Amino acid sequence: MSMLSVTVPYWGQSIFRVVGVLLAVLLPAGTFVYVYLFKMVSFMQSRLGPMEAGPYGSMQLLAEVGKFLQKEDIIPERADRRIFAMAPIIVMVSTFVLFIVVPFGPDAVFHGGPQGITAGVFLALALSSISVLGILMAGWASSNKYSLMGGLRAAGQLIAYELPMVLSVLGVVIQAETLDMQGIVVKQNSGSIFGIDWLGNPYILTQFVAFVIFMIAVQAELTQNPFDMPVAESELVAGYMTEYSGFRFLTFFIAEFATAGAFCAIASTLFLGGWGLPYSWFGWSADSIGSVGNWMNVVGPLILFGKMMALGFVIFWVRFTYPRFREDQLQKFAWKVLIPLSLANIAVTAILKVVF
Amino acid sequence: MTLMSDRNQLAYIAAQAADSRVNVEIETEGMTLNIGPQHPATHGTLRIVARLDGEQVVWAEPVCGYMHRGYEKLTEVRSFPQVTTLINRIDWLGSFANEVPFILAAEQLMEVEAPPRAQYIRTILFELSRISNIALFLGDMAAQLGAVTPVFYAFRDREYVLNLIEGATGGRFHPNFDRIGGLKDDLPAGWIDETKAVMKKMRNFCDEMETLLVGNEIFQHRTRGIGIIPAAVALQYGLSGANLRASGVDWDLRRDQPSPMAWNKADWKVWTHPDGDSFARYWVRLQETRESTRIVDQLLDSLPAGSVMAKVPRIIKVPEGEAWVSTENPLGEMGYYVVSKGDTGPFRVKIRSASFNNVSISSWVLRGVYVPDVITILSSLYFILGDIDR
Amino acid sequence: MTQLSSTAETATDSAREALVARLTEVLGDAVVGSYIKPGLDVWVRVRTDAWRAAGHAVRSHLGMDYFDFLSMIDWLPSPFGKGEDDPTEPPPERSTEVVQGYTGGDTRFQMLARVMSSSSHLGITLKADVPDEPFAVDSWIPVYAGANWHEREAHEMFGVSFVDHPDLRNLYLPTGFEGHPLRKDFPLLARMVKPWPGIVDVEPIPAEFDQDAAEEPAEEAST
Numbered sequence: 001m002s003m004l005s006v007t008v009p010y011w012g013q014s015i016f017r018v019v020g021v022l023l024a025v026l027l028p029a030g031t032f033v034y035v036y037l038f039k040m041v042s043f044m045q046s047r048l049g050p051m052e053a054g055p056y057g058s059m060q061l062l063a064e065v066g067k068f069l070q071k072e073d074i075i076p077e078r079a080d081r082r083i084f085a086m087a088p089i090i091v092m093v094s095t096f097v098l099f100i101v102v103p104f105g106p107d108a109v110f111h112g113g114p115q116g117i118t119a120g121v122f123l124a125l126a127l128s129s130i131s132v133l134g135i136l137m138a139g140w141a142s143s144n145k146y147s148l149m150g151g152l153r154a155a156g157q158l159i160a161y162e163l164p165m166v167l168s169v170l171g172v173v174i175q176a177e178t179l180d181m182q183g184i185v186v187k188q189n190s191g192s193i194f195g196i197d198w199l200g201n202p203y204i205l206t207q208f209v210a211f212v213i214f215m216i217a218v219q220a221e222l223t224q225n226p227f228d229m230p231v232a233e234s235e236l237v238a239g240y241m242t243e244y245s246g247f248r249f250l251t252f253f254i255a256e257f258a259t260a261g262a263f264c265a266i267a268s269t270l271f272l273g274g275w276g277l278p279y280s281w282f283g284w285s286a287d288s289i290g291s292v293g294n295w296m297n298v299v300g301p302l303i304l305f306g307k308m309m310a311l312g313f314v315i316f317w318v319r320f321t322y323p324r325f326r327e328d329q330l331q332k333f334a335w336k337v338l339i340p341l342s343l344a345n346i347a348v349t350a351i352l353k354v355v356f
Numbered sequence: 357m358t359l360m361s362d363r364n365q366l367a368y369i370a371a372q373a374a375d376s377r378v379n380v381e382i383e384t385e386g387m388t389l390n391i392g393p394q395h396p397a398t399h400g401t402l403r404i405v406a407r408l409d410g411e412q413v414v415w416a417e418p419v420c421g422y423m424h425r426g427y428e429k430l431t432e433v434r435s436f437p438q439v440t441t442l443i444n445r446i447d448w449l450g451s452f453a454n455e456v457p458f459i460l461a462a463e464q465l466m467e468v469e470a471p472p473r474a475q476y477i478r479t480i481l482f483e484l485s486r487i488s489n490i491a492l493f494l495g496d497m498a499a500q501l502g503a504v505t506p507v508f509y510a511f512r513d514r515e516y517v518l519n520l521i522e523g524a525t526g527g528r529f530h531p532n533f534d535r536i537g538g539l540k541d542d543l544p545a546g547w548i549d550e551t552k553a554v555m556k557k558m559r560n561f562c563d564e565m566e567t568l569l570v571g572n573e574i575f576q577h578r579t580r581g582i583g584i585i586p587a588a589v590a591l592q593y594g595l596s597g598a599n600l601r602a603s604g605v606d607w608d609l610r611r612d613q614p615s616p617m618a619w620n621k622a623d624w625k626v627w628t629h630p631d632g633d634s635f636a637r638y639w640v641r642l643q644e645t646r647e648s649t650r651i652v653d654q655l656l657d658s659l660p661a662g663s664v665m666a667k668v669p670r671i672i673k674v675p676e677g678e679a680w681v682s683t684e685n686p687l688g689e690m691g692y693y694v695v696s697k698g699d700t701g702p703f704r705v706k707i708r709s710a711s712f713n714n715v716s717i718s719s720w721v722l723r724g725v726y727v728p729d730v731i732t733i734l735s736s737l738y739f740i741l742g743d744i745d746r
Numbered sequence: 747m748t749q750l751s752s753t754a755e756t757a758t759d760s761a762r763e764a765l766v767a768r769l770t771e772v773l774g775d776a777v778v779g780s781y782i783k784p785g786l787d788v789w790v791r792v793r794t795d796a797w798r799a800a801g802h803a804v805r806s807h808l809g810m811d812y813f814d815f816l817s818m819i820d821w822l823p824s825p826f827g828k829g830e831d832d833p834t835e836p837p838p839e840r841s842t843e844v845v846q847g848y849t850g851g852d853t854r855f856q857m858l859a860r861v862m863s864s865s866s867h868l869g870i871t872l873k874a875d876v877p878d879e880p881f882a883v884d885s886w887i888p889v890y891a892g893a894n895w896h897e898r899e900a901h902e903m904f905g906v907s908f909v910d911h912p913d914l915r916n917l918y919l920p921t922g923f924e925g926h927p928l929r930k931d932f933p934l935l936a937r938m939v940k941p942w943p944g945i946v947d948v949e950p951i952p953a954e955f956d957q958d959a960a961e962e963p964a965e966e967a968s969t
Contacts, residue, residue, distance in 0.1 A: 045508035145389055149411075149727070225502050226574050229728070323574050324502030326728045327411060421918035428903075429927055429934055433828045464786065591864055593892035594813040605864055612867040614785070678847045680787055680860065680871060682814075693858065693871075695819060695847055701828065706858065708815040716895040745918065 024099045028261030028308060029254050034061050035309070036316040037257075044320055068253075071246035076143055079243065083141035088244065088251035090134035095255045097127045098262040103182045105275050105300030120181035121173060124266055125166050128221065131259065132158045135230070138252075139240040150239025153327050154223060154230035160334040161220035161227070167342035168210040168217065171349040172203050172270050181269055189276035200278035204271040209345045211271045213338055218263045219315060220334070222256065226322040227330055260315060261308060268307035275300030391730065400741025404718070406730065413730060416722035418715055423745040431705040436462055436536060436672050439702065443692075444530040446709060447743045450489035450686040452481045452521065455534040458705070460615060461681040461694040462536045465674045469616050473662040474538035479618040480551075480655050481524065481533065482683075483648045487558055488517040489686035490645045493738050494565045497638055500735040501578050506568055513561040516554040523547055536672055538665035548656050555649040562646045570639060579635035583721050583733035586632060593720070594713035597688030598644060599737060601628045602636035609684035617683075622654040634736035641738070673700050687711055687743055707746055711739035762788040765808055765870055772803045779849035791849035791873040794883060797857060800872055801889035810861040810870060813890035816897060818876070818904045819856050821846050824930040829937025851875050855904065857883055861890070882907035903928035 008016070038060055042049030050057035075084055101120040103109045117123060132155060139151015176184045184203075191201030204211045220227040223239075231239035241252050268274060275296070325333065391404040401422035407414045427446065431439050443458055444451040456478060463469060470478070495510025518528045524543055525531035533540050569575050585595065587603040600607060608626040610619040627643040629636035674696040682691025688710025695704040714737050722730055762782050769790055770777045776796030781789045792800040804810040821844045831837055844854050853875040862869035876883055885908035886893035897908045898917040905926040908914060916923065925932050 041505075045505050046512055047508060145387060225504075228502065320505050322503060323498060323569075323572065323578060325574060326578060326726060328726070329577055421916075421920075424918040426927065432824065432930075433830075433934055433937060588811070589891070591811045592813060592890050594815070594890075607864050607867070676847075678789075680869075689814075691814070693815075693817075693860070697823075697845075704819050706815065706817045706819075708860075712895065713813075713815075713892055716892055720891070 021096060021099060024102075024104070025096055025258045025261070026254070028265070028305070028312075029258040030061055031309070032257045032260055032312050032316075034058065036312060040313070040316060041320045044317075065250065068250035069247050073246050073248070074243075076243050078143040080141040080143070083137050084243075085248070087134045087138035087141060088248045088255065090137065091131045091255045092251050092258075094127055094130035094134065095258045095262055097130075098124060098259070099265070101127075101181055102262070102265045102269055102304075103185055103274060104304055105297040107294075107297050109182060117180070119179045121169055121179045121184070121270070124181075125162070125169065128165075128259075128263075129158070129162055131255075135240050138244070142240070142243040144243050147240050147242045150230045150242070154240055156327065157220060157223070157227060157229060157330055157334075160331055161217045161338075164213050164334060164338035164342050165217035165221065167339065167346060168207075168213040169270060171207050171210040171342075171345045174346065174349045174353055175203060175206065181274075185269060185274035185276050188273040190279040192280075198278055198280055200273055200276070200280070202271060202273045207271065207345070207349070209341065210349075211267075213342050213345070214267060214271070215311070215314065216338065218267065219318060220330070221263065222260050222315070224260075224315065224319040226318070226324050228319075228324050229327050229330060260312060264308040264311040264315065265304060267311050268304060272307045272311075274307075275304040277303065389727075402715070402739070402741060402744070404722075404730065404734070406722070406727070408727065411726050413722055413725055413727065416719060416730065418718045420715065420741075420744050423741045425742075425746065427707055427746045428705055431702055433701070435701040436674060439705065440534060441530075441532050443707070444532055445742060446707065446746060447489070447685065447687055447690070447711075447740050448529060449492060449740060450485035451529060452485040452525070452531045452533060453489075453683070453685045454690065455532070456482055456617070457681045457683045457685075457690055458692045458694065459534045459536055460617075460683070461679040461692050462672075462674050462696075463616070464679045464681060465677045465694065465696055466536065466668070466672075468537050468666055468668060470538040471662050471664065471666055472618075472660045473542075474664040474666075475616055476618045476621070476655050476659050477524075477539055477543060477664065478534065480652055481521065481531070482617070483652050483655075484517055484521055484551075486686040487645055487648050487652075488514050488521070490641050490648075491517070491558065491561065493641060494562075494569075494638070494645070497735045497738075498565075498569050498575070500731050501575065503569065503572075503575070506565060509561065509564060513557060516557055520547070520551055520554055523550070535665065536674075537668035538663070542664050548659070551656060552653060555652055558649050559646060562642055562649075565642060570642065576635065578728075578732055579638060579736065580631075580633055582634045582729050583725065583736060584631070584633045585717065585721055589717070589720065590632070593717040595688070595717060596710050596713065597684065597686075598640045599637055599688065599714055601626070602640045603632035604628055604630045609682060609689060613682070615681070615683065618655055619651070621658060622651045624651050624654075634732050637736040637738070671700060673698060674702070682708065685710060687738065687740060688714060690743075709743040709746060711741075711743035712746075715739050715744050759784045761866070761868060765868065766790060768808055769800075769803060769870075772807045773800060776800065779851075781848040787869065787871060789848045789871045789873060791851065791856075791875075794874050794876060797874045798884035798886060798889060800874070801859075801861075801886045804861050804870060804872065805889055808870065809863045809865060812862040812864050813892045814860040814862055814869065816857070816859040816886060816893050816900065818900050818906060818928075819847075819858055820854060820904065820928065820930050821851070821856065822854050822930045826933050826937070829934055849873055853877055855881075855906065857900075857906075859886070876906060880907075881905060882909055884909050885911040887911060902926065905929070 038049045038057060050060040053059040053063040075081055101117055101124045103120075135154045135158070136151050139147045139149075139154065142148070172184065173179055176187045178184060178187070188202050189200045193199060193201045193205055199205075223230045231241065241249060244252060387408045389406045389408050391406060403419040403422065404416055405419060406416040427442060430442055434442065439458060440455050443454045446454045491510050491514045495507035498505075499507040521531055522528045524547055525533035525540075527533075585599070585603050587600075587605050590600050590603045591605065595603070606626060606628050610617075611626055624647050627640050627647065629640050674694075676696060676698040678693070678695045680691060680693045682689050689708070690710050691708040693704075693706035693708070694702050697703045718734065718737070721733055725733065759782065762784075765788060766777075766780045766782065770780075773792065773796055776793045776799065777790060778793055779791040790800075823841055823843070825840060825842070827838070827840060846856065851873070855876040855878075857872075857874040857876055859872045860869055861872070874883065883906065885897055887897070887910070894911075894913075895917060897911055898914060900906055901908060901911075901914050902916045902919050902923070903926055915921070919927070
């Protein structure tokens with residue numbers, strides 16, 4: 001790593017990487033849970049939320065983690081033990097793996113090799129569909145009719161909404177001419193729109209339709225309202241998570257919020273310019289990544305975090321406002337509205353790319 | 357691409373499979389799901405046994421009685437004032453409204469009428485219990501559909517009404533304030549102004565619910581055309597209250613049944629909706645809540661002076677006879693058939709509760725709907741377990 | 747709103763009298779008794795075998811399309827009184843005479859049903875005797891579909907059978923419950939277990955607090 005002027009041995013780098021991933025996953029999850037789930041929803045519902053644990057309830061998350069960890073591990077008698085135990089791990093693993101492709105700074109990237117992961121977008125979309133397996137396993141292995149219904153609904157919904165996600169991202173890829181996430185960030189920050197330099201070229205401006213479709217698909221992938229049929233609290237109690245308690249439930253819980261963080265990070269990378277600020281502010285050149293100042297390796301993650309929080313705010317705001325769709329209305333929406341729209345978006349982007 | 361004959365063969369096999377799935381009543385072909393008795397959606401311990409075919413309900417049957425307290429037997433060993441304490445707890449969200457028909461029946465038998473001030477205050481408290489009951493419904497139906505926020509607003513604004521009821525009667529949930537011949541006490545000082553302020557707040561609340569939910573497309577998708585009950589079927593089953601008015605029947609016992617209460621002293625409107633679906637039931641109740649606030653305002657302005665209790669003996673013995681009085685309670689038509697033998701207590705009381713009839717229509721209306729719609733329809737019919745099970 | 751004016755009184759009177767007249771016209775001698783409380787309500791008693799015919803008559807000919815409720819009345823005075831008897835005393839003498847209410851009757855049990863019209867807003871209460879043998883009446887389900895649950899409840903509470911009811915099982919009570927609770931000879935178990943307090947103290951007086959004047963000064967001297 002050339003970030004510091006000290007050469008770090010390989011084992012040191014591995015530790016950095018592990019700690020980095022853990023931080024990258026758990027920090028956004030924790031912040032999302034506290035700021036949005038505990039406080040923002042409470043204020044929106046004209047109540048205060050948790051206030052006891054720590055000042056203004058800030059230690060509530062630690063208290064909850066401790067509470068879940070010390071609970072008895074209950075597995076239903078007729079459940080399939082191995083699959084029951086594996087399901088939350090699979091969902092968690094898919095979340096961790098999703099963060100690998102997100103660039104946090106000009107050099108703060110999880111390299112897969114000397115060139116890094118050149119097909120980051122492709123990898124991200126492929127990895128995000130692993131969680132469907134975990135959810136289906138959870139629904140089936142619980143030997144509970146409610147869980148089974150929740151798992152089946154989830155499978156249908158998650159598969160249906162992957163397509164709009166992929167297709168909407170294609171518009172960005174066409175415009176950036178690369179699948180590499182780092183390259184997309186550089187393109188956005190060094191570009192210009194209508195000759196205006198100081199804004200860069202965040203793809204949210206040109207790919208607005210794709211952005212909206214992507215956010216809707218993300219909402220569905222996270223099984224949040226209005227797409228939370230799999231976890232419809234008033235019908236299925238907790239859907240595929242009904243039989244899970246203790247640390248297994250904690251795994252699902254953290255995975256849900258970490259995935260929210262991951263998708264928000266990917267969305268801000270693809271549409272809002274990721275870790276970067278417009279290059280024209282600092283006179284960096286777009287050709288080599290080395291021209292970006294080294295201080296961006298520290299500030300970059302913070303900027304990315306800020307953009308992530310902004311998108312997370314929108315996701316959770318929508319979650320706590322809308323009622324939920326019925327399963328067939330959900331599917332209709334995905335197949336009949338979102339997919340044609342995203343296909344149209346690709347077509348228009350391609351035409352405009354060639355023309356301009 | 358398969359050949360025409362192969363495609364025909366496949367279609368034939370698929371059709372056979374589908375037929376066998378639906379026509380044969382073997383347990384393995386469908387899933388029998390027990391919704392309740394402990395479940396977040398049902399307002400209490402109601403159990404719905406549903407036979408599912410995928411996500412569609414083939415038949416559904418409500419099983420009630422988990423909260424049966426034997427009220428009709430209990431009334432036979434109590435005196436008339438003691439029965440009032442008991443029947444408060446039938447519909448516990450709008451509990452003042454439960455006392456009124458019973459007291460009116462006893463007064464009918466005794467040929468006693470409460471003084472005008474008592475009648476006005478009874479009507480005002482009746483409408484306040486309607487507002488608090490239906491305000492909870494407005495938030496709660498949203499929660500059943502997945503919108504988790506309006507229910508908090510409903511509880512918050514309902515607190516104001518409950519504080520009013522507590523200020524006047526001493527009890528938030530179980531006032532036990534009605535007496536044969538009038539009321540226990542007069543209103544406290546400052547209550548009238550407080551009530552007017554709260555009525556403004558409740559009108560704002562209704563407007564909030566209208567913008568938040570009625571205009572929301574997802575809410576409309578989930579409720580329009582779901583659980584349509586035609587008026588003829590509704591009347592056969594004895595559906596009452598807002599459920600009946602949402603099917604287009606213009607019938608409100610407050611306006612159409614003469615009673616010694618003060619509803620005809622105020623100028624108000626009966627709301628109906630022609631559709632008969634879940635959205636209509638929600639919409640009618642929303643408008644009715646607003647209308648109730650207007651009734652309360654008008655009655656407060658014209659409140660007559662005087663005493664709140666007529667001259668009745670200390671030990672009340674109701675003369676022999678039978679009487680039936682029913683009123684337009686928040687849940688529907690609630691009535692008491694009181695049989696008295698000249699004793700201090702009733703001989704037999706038949707309690708006609710609204711939710712009993714409202715829920716009996718479930719097995720008819722829940723055929724062929726999806727599982728999420730079961731929740732929508734049940735919450736739009738709006739029952740209270742104490743009302744079904746007595 | 748106090749007493750109705752005399753013209754209004756006669757007006758509702760004539761409406762209710764017209765109902766009774768029409769019903770008598772349709773059912774003939776199946777109408778065994780009637781009673782009108784002017785301005786308030788009308789009761790009609792029909793013969794037991796005409797119970798379902800009466801239902802059809804009120805629905806088709808009187809325009810009563812709204813089903814209010816259906817139940818029974820047990821006219822036997824309760825042999826347990828109000829459950830306030832002193833258990834240490836012998837039970838007091840109580841009248842066991844069966845006296846029916848409005849429109850009379852001959853049997854201990856009577857059916858009670860009420861229907862209303864959604865257009866004229868008038869209602870009519872129907873009664874019918876139920877003989878002890880056979881303890882059954884015709885079901886009203888072919889007339890009003892909503893009678894299903896009401897008949898199930900009457901069946902479990904009183905024991906009466908309804909002919910042609912498709913599914914006569916318990917509504918409130920658990921399956922296998924023995925007895926019919928709303929009958930007057932079925933005791934209210936809560937009052938049997940513990941009689942209404944304030945009348946008698948069931949706990950026996952402990953020995954040292956016995957009202958024996960000879961022992962008291964000795965005890966006080968010793969404490």
